Amino acid sequence: MSGPNTDYDPVEVTPLKADQVEAMREAALAAIAAAPDLDALKQVRIDHAGDRSPIALANREIGALPPQARKDAGQRIGQARGAINQALAARQVVLEAEHEERMLAEETVDVSLPTTRRRPGGRHPITLQSELIADLFVAMGYEVAEGPVVEAEWLNFDALNLGPDHPARTMQDTFWTEPADHHVVLRTQTSPVQARTMLTRKPPIYVVCPGRVFRTDEYDATHSPMFHQVEGLVVDEGITMAHLKGTLDHFASQLFGDGITTRFRPSYFPFTEPSAEVDVKCFVCRGVESDACRTCRGEGWIEWGGCGVVNPRVLVACGVDPEVYSGFAFGMGIDRSFMFRHNLEDLRPLFEGDVRFSSAFGTEI
Amino acid sequence: MKAPLSWILDHVDVPAGTTTEEITDRLTLTGLKLEAIESPGRDITGPLVVGRVLTMEPEPQKNGKTINWCTVDVGDANGTGEPQGIVCGAHNFEPGDLVVTVLPGGVLPGGFAIGARKTYGHLSAGMICSAAELGLGDDHDGIIVLPADAGAPGEDVRPLLGLDEETIEFEINPDRAYALSIRGIAREVLVSVEGASSFRDPVLRDTPPADDAGHPVVVEDAEGCPVFVARRVSGFDPTAPTPDFMVRRITAAGMRPISLAVDVTNYVMLETGRPIHGYDADKVRGAIVVRRARDGERLKTLDGTERSLDPGDLVVTDDSGIIGLGGVMGGETTEISDSTTSVLVEAAHWDAVSMFRTGRRHRITSEAGKRNERGVDPTVCEAAADRVVELLVEHGGGQADPGVTVVGTAPTMPVIEVPGDLAARVSGMSITEEQSIACLRAVGCDVAGSATLAVTPPPWRPDLTDAQDFSEEVIRLVGYDKVPSVLPTPPSGRGLTRSQQLRRRAGRTLAGEGFVEVVNFPFVGVADLDALGLTADDPRRDLLQLSNPLSAEAGFMTSTLLPGILRAAGRNVGHGTTDVAIFETGTVTLPRHSGPAAILPVDRRPTEEEFAALDAALPAQPLHLAVVAVGDAVAGGWWGEPRPVVWSDAVEAVRSVAAALGLEVTASSVELAPWHPGRCAELSVEGEVIGHAGEVHPTVCKAFGLPKRTVAAEVDLDLLIARSVHLRQAPSFSSYPVAKEDVALVVDASVPAADVESALREGAGELLESIRLFDVFTGDQVGEGKKSLAYALRFRAPDRTLKEGEAAAARDAAVALAAERTGAVQRA
Numbered sequence A: 001m002s003g004p005n006t007d008y009d010p011v012e013v014t015p016l017k018a019d020q021v022e023a024m025r026e027a028a029l030a031a032i033a034a035a036p037d038l039d040a041l042k043q044v045r046i047d048h049a050g051d052r053s054p055i056a057l058a059n060r061e062i063g064a065l066p067p068q069a070r071k072d073a074g075q076r077i078g079q080a081r082g083a084i085n086q087a088l089a090a091r092q093v094v095l096e097a098e099h100e101e102r103m104l105a106e107e108t109v110d111v112s113l114p115t116t117r118r119r120p121g122g123r124h125p126i127t128l129q130s131e132l133i134a135d136l137f138v139a140m141g142y143e144v145a146e147g148p149v150v151e152a153e154w155l156n157f158d159a160l161n162l163g164p165d166h167p168a169r170t171m172q173d174t175f176w177t178e179p180a181d182h183h184v185v186l187r188t189q190t191s192p193v194q195a196r197t198m199l200t201r202k203p204p205i206y207v208v209c210p211g212r213v214f215r216t217d218e219y220d221a222t223h224s225p226m227f228h229q230v231e232g233l234v235v236d237e238g239i240t241m242a243h244l245k246g247t248l249d250h251f252a253s254q255l256f257g258d259g260i261t262t263r264f265r266p267s268y269f270p271f272t273e274p275s276a277e278v279d280v281k282c283f284v285c286r287g288v289e290s291d292a293c294r295t296c297r298g299e300g301w302i303e304w305g306g307c308g309v310v311n312p313r314v315l316v317a318c319g320v321d322p323e324v325y326s327g328f329a330f331g332m333g334i335d336r337s338f339m340f341r342h343n344l345e346d347l348r349p350l351f352e353g354d355v356r357f358s359s360a361f362g363t364e365i
Numbered sequence B: 001m002k003a004p005l006s007w008i009l010d011h012v013d014v015p016a017g018t019t020t021e022e023i024t025d026r027l028t029l030t031g032l033k034l035e036a037i038e039s040p041g042r043d044i045t046g047p048l049v050v051g052r053v054l055t056m057e058p059e060p061q062k063n064g065k066t067i068n069w070c071t072v073d074v075g076d077a078n079g080t081g082e083p084q085g086i087v088c089g090a091h092n093f094e095p096g097d098l099v100v101t102v103l104p105g106g107v108l109p110g111g112f113a114i115g116a117r118k119t120y121g122h123l124s125a126g127m128i129c130s131a132a133e134l135g136l137g138d139d140h141d142g143i144i145v146l147p148a149d150a151g152a153p154g155e156d157v158r159p160l161l162g163l164d165e166e167t168i169e170f171e172i173n174p175d176r177a178y179a180l181s182i183r184g185i186a187r188e189v190l191v192s193v194e195g196a197s198s199f200r201d202p203v204l205r206d207t208p209p210a211d212d213a214g215h216p217v218v219v220e221d222a223e224g225c226p227v228f229v230a231r232r233v234s235g236f237d238p239t240a241p242t243p244d245f246m247v248r249r250i251t252a253a254g255m256r257p258i259s260l261a262v263d264v265t266n267y268v269m270l271e272t273g274r275p276i277h278g279y280d281a282d283k284v285r286g287a288i289v290v291r292r293a294r295d296g297e298r299l300k301t302l303d304g305t306e307r308s309l310d311p312g313d314l315v316v317t318d319d320s321g322i323i324g325l326g327g328v329m330g331g332e333t334t335e336i337s338d339s340t341t342s343v344l345v346e347a348a349h350w351d352a353v354s355m356f357r358t359g360r361r362h363r364i365t366s367e368a369g370k371r372n373e374r375g376v377d378p379t380v381c382e383a384a385a386d387r388v389v390e391l392l393v394e395h396g397g398g399q400a401d402p403g404v405t406v407v408g409t410a411p412t413m414p415v416i417e418v419p420g421d422l423a424a425r426v427s428g429m430s431i432t433e434e435q436s437i438a439c440l441r442a443v444g445c446d447v448a449g450s451a452t453l454a455v456t457p458p459p460w461r462p463d464l465t466d467a468q469d470f471s472e473e474v475i476r477l478v479g480y481d482k483v484p485s486v487l488p489t490p491p492s493g494r495g496l497t498r499s500q501q502l503r504r505r506a507g508r509t510l511a512g513e514g515f516v517e518v519v520n521f522p523f524v525g526v527a528d529l530d531a532l533g534l535t536a537d538d539p540r541r542d543l544l545q546l547s548n549p550l551s552a553e554a555g556f557m558t559s560t561l562l563p564g565i566l567r568a569a570g571r572n573v574g575h576g577t578t579d580v581a582i583f584e585t586g587t588v589t590l591p592r593h594s595g596p597a598a599i600l601p602v603d604r605r606p607t608e609e610e611f612a613a614l615d616a617a618l619p620a621q622p623l624h625l626a627v628v629a630v631g632d633a634v635a636g637g638w639w640g641e642p643r644p645v646v647w648s649d650a651v652e653a654v655r656s657v658a659a660a661l662g663l664e665v666t667a668s669s670v671e672l673a674p675w676h677p678g679r680c681a682e683l684s685v686e687g688e689v690i691g692h693a694g695e696v697h698p699t700v701c702k703a704f705g706l707p708k709r710t711v712a713a714e715v716d717l718d719l720l721i722a723r724s725v726h727l728r729q730a731p732s733f734s735s736y737p738v739a740k741e742d743v744a745l746v747v748d749a750s751v752p753a754a755d756v757e758s759a760l761r762e763g764a765g766e767l768l769e770s771i772r773l774f775d776v777f778t779g780d781q782v783g784e785g786k787k788s789l790a791y792a793l794r795f796r797a798p799d800r801t802l803k804e805g806e807a808a809a810a811r812d813a814a815v816a817l818a819a820e821r822t823g824a825v826q827r828a
Ligand SMILES: [Zn+2]
Pocket: A282, A283, A284, A285, A286, A287, A290, A293, A294, A295, A296, A297, A298, A299, A300, A301
């Protein structure tokens, strides 16, 4: 029907007749309703609402009508186009929703598939145990002191009241270094850090020193030439054994659980007087019906470490006035604490570097 | 110290019904820690009785052995009263003898269950026992024949053999050397066990006065040997056996019975704590002289070792020369033998420091030395010698010579001022002065005065030298278990230092990146450094040597963490863990060749200079961080192929740590062992080298049992921490639009990408916001010996939208500078 209107009738234009327009509208609406998907609807839009659709062509004929007839025809066409567009839009929404639903269904995955691309890392349990202990004391107001592992003999022994002829020196089998007359050792204890602390800080002193220490012990299930200790030192006015007991009771309950306390037994350490061995109440059986307990071997108590009131001789060598200040010191094996806290019977896995061991503890304990 | 309970109770009474555990619990709480309670019959159960051999018929066997078919009267112990038929392989008995018989149902040490069994054509119902079978020493010379009056057949044999004797093993601390004796332990029982009484001191005895008739003794060094007592027993029967009770007690105490003369000296040492030496008196030539050894003198000691002596050693000599290392070990020439009929008994007090030094110098540990170097009661020499003489005469049939030699006098104990309230002040308990005095007297001190007490320790307590030492004596008797539990109140702390926090952060960062922390021993050997492929002049070959390493292969303190961590990685691979990523932080030892570290006085604080000199004498000990990775960095799976570890993973590990500390790392090529010569990065922060990373040389991989392409890094963590950014400035962002420009540059393959990037960065000027290398490729399109680097540049101004062409101009400037600096040519 393109081209000039050769069949010119100023009054009658066939496509604009009401029944014709109604037929176009019906055909369009039927096609829209029948469109099964978005592609089909696109074609329907071209066929029934596009520039070359019957209704668009009919619209062009309006100008041929006498002015009095244009209004009617325009209204008729406009209403028909409005209805078609509305139906198109509505169908579009419905088909889009159907499409999305289908697409999402197709994208379904098996969420139970493994997702680990990289193995998890982990920190060494002794590092974690040291940090945990340090944090317990930092929470009480202590600071963490440090010192070298290759240490001056004087700081490792003499300053701590372990003179060259002290029998207790043979209790600690020391690694010595060459040349021998340079008096340099691998520290046998973290106590030289205590001496360093007193030499570099003024009381009141409240410190803990976790660190590596060395003894010439052959490596086996319960001995290692290198192991870890944590020592604590307090120097203040009026410090007594009761403060030592209170501190270790608190430490024990924080590390092993509420209600776990300590027991002191007389002992001997050159740098403390009086000295005590510290036992911690077995946190597994709590000393009740302990006969079958593997952790404490039926004793109800576990040997934990040593402690005592700082020997005034040590205070003097480290520049602290024993007339004004007194102090206490304690020391525990970190490896040992870890072993019985985590039920490890052979210490060697700590130093073998097997990733299966360390990664079992993650990054916090 | 192992002490038979019966021996202790010979010298002190405890209330009837007191159990062994009650005694050891109390002693543990006052300072003698229980190690173990042993009983020789502990592993024997069931009927073990006296039997009388009624008949024995020798029966030769085909195998050449002869067995005895015996009938043994065991009374009613077998339930029937009939003689028991037993096959026995021993021959050292005859009918009528009393023997030790274990009946069916009994179990001997080692879980050896006894039953009635057919053997050698008889039904043997039980066993006649030897000492070894009962766990009483290793005497296999036949069965035990009991004395004729030992008991009636069927009686339990345990008490007769001491099998029910309990022996208590104590851990003895150095300050309780007096407890290395029955005397000392009995005294501890007296003060520790409630209701204990009637201490019977074994050295409280009447001793004959000294005279001039004894063996002549000259002590030239009275400081080294303040007291020397000599006694002599003649006409002694060298074949006389040691009485059973003595054998049992010595054995229980952990010593080996040897002969009556030697056993008696050991027995008295165990009883009194005073080591005694016995000489074969007929082999001693002339007067005994005690002096220090002279340079070049030698002695063959009882253990057969030829020793060259030190001028510090105390020696006992006679006309023939040196006959003993005083207080430590006797010499061979005067050793008591099985033909000795005269014994010269020496009970001497020796200077403890000398004893300690001599023992250490000659590496001798002996029961005598152990006591002498810890300090023995100097007042008991005469009594101990007299006790030895008494026992030798009683059991060896000799006579005591009338001569008694006593040279020197026991040193007196010092009087020490002890504040009466010291124990209360030290313990935090309310201990009165009266309580303190009572406790001090209980442990043997003499106490006078009030407020400030004048305390004289007993002669067996040389360890009590300082006022504070006495407070321990008081507090342990009041009870360590009574010390109250009081928390002190520290001043406000400052928390962890920044360095401590950052070390934790470094570890957490690497764990987050998938690395597992390991801890290795810091010992290393030259072979380990060879395995790393270090050149002869590599500074890491400068090591601190250990004088007494556990193994000759690891005789030094390491200067690098790499040998330890590579070996740890190799162990993991060996265990079948093919993908390994590990890290270690630890100090390394870098000698400064300074020193020595002075032995400073201890009666005052060192000066600042002295203290600084100590530190300067020590090697540098920086904290290093090392990582090793091998296998796949990203596992393969349904998502795709695995991604193997590559050299850059080692660099990236260090960059992650640095980034966590707010630092940026630059990398440049370097050749350094143990890395692949073309794949080693020297890592720097702000121009300072902090370490190296890259792929490990294939030869090194092989040496450590690792597959090729293993990667590793080692950096100085202290340096990183020292440079870490503390206060980071808040950033500001431009909200104007970004302009993006990509460039692809072709350079010689040898030009480092980092150089190209820095030229681009500089040339692009202030408008450059970021630059990213997003592709590197080589191949035909680029040309032989060339590579193409593709960069994405982003430009933005802080205060305005860029004008048309402004970004392109900046890009061109960047390319121009890169061309000038690196010969880069822009690809069309
Ligand atoms: Zn338990």
